[in-house]
Amino acid sequence: MGRDLIGVKKKSRSGGALPERGRKNRQGQGGTAADHRIAEMGIRLRRFQWLLALALFLLPATATALSGKVVRVIDGDSITVLHDGRGEQIRLWGIDCPEKRQDFGTKAQHITSILVFAKVVEVGPVTTDRYGRTVAFVNVGGTVVNERLIWQGLARAFTWYCDRSVWEGWDAKL
Numbered sequence: 799m800g801r802d803l804i805g806v807k808k809k810s811r812s813g814g815a816l817p818e819r820g821r822k823n824r825q826g827q828g829g830t831a832a833d834h835r836i837a838e839m840g841i842r843l844r845r846f847q848w849l850l851a852l853a854l855f856l857l858p859a860t861a862t863a864l865s866g867k868v869v870r871v872i873d874g875d876s877i878t879v880l881h882d883g884r885g886e887q888i889r890l891w892g893i894d895c896p897e898k899r900q901d902f903g904t905k906a907q908h909i910t911s912i913l914v915f916a917k918v919v920e921v922g923p924v925t926t927d928r929y930g931r932t933v934a935f936v937n938v939g940g941t942v943v944n945e946r947l948i949w950q951g952l953a954r955a956f957t958w959y960c961d962r963s964v965w966e967g968w969d970a971k972l
Contacts, residue, residue, distance in 0.1 A: 874906025
């Protein structure tokens with residue numbers, strides 16, 4: 799720690815001890831102003847790294863529900879929601895519907911359209927997929943669309959990505 803002109807010991811802003819100017823530190827090196835600045839930068843860098851890691855850890859937890867009007871039904875398990883003036887693609891989490899060209903693909907798309915098209919829905923984001931779509935639960939009028947499509951027999955629980963406790967509950971209600 800350094801001393802000011804009155805002789806009172808100084809601490810760094812971070813609270814850690816800094817090498818005194820003109821005196822030798824533990825390694826036998828003199829504590830110059832440059833050493834003082836380098837030590838201070840190291841403390842600040844470690845603090846910044848910690849805050850960055852904390853922010854990245856908490857980022858997924860800060861995903862909030864959004865709401866918007868459904869402007870397009872792409873297929874049985876993908877929709878476009880108008881949110882903040884732009885369309886956001888939403889993939890229904892935990893389910894897999896047949897594609898349009900597969901058996902019951904157009905039926906799944908039609909039922910999804912009946913449930914959500916031109917309605918305001920609540921979207922509960924879970925994650926983002928490799929195509930940049932928000933993967934989420936979708937609620938409309940108190941109905942979870944993901945679960946409803948399974949009940950209708952137009953989707954299956956996507957067990958590869960879905961939490962076991964969720965899809966077992968869906969299967970039990972069939």
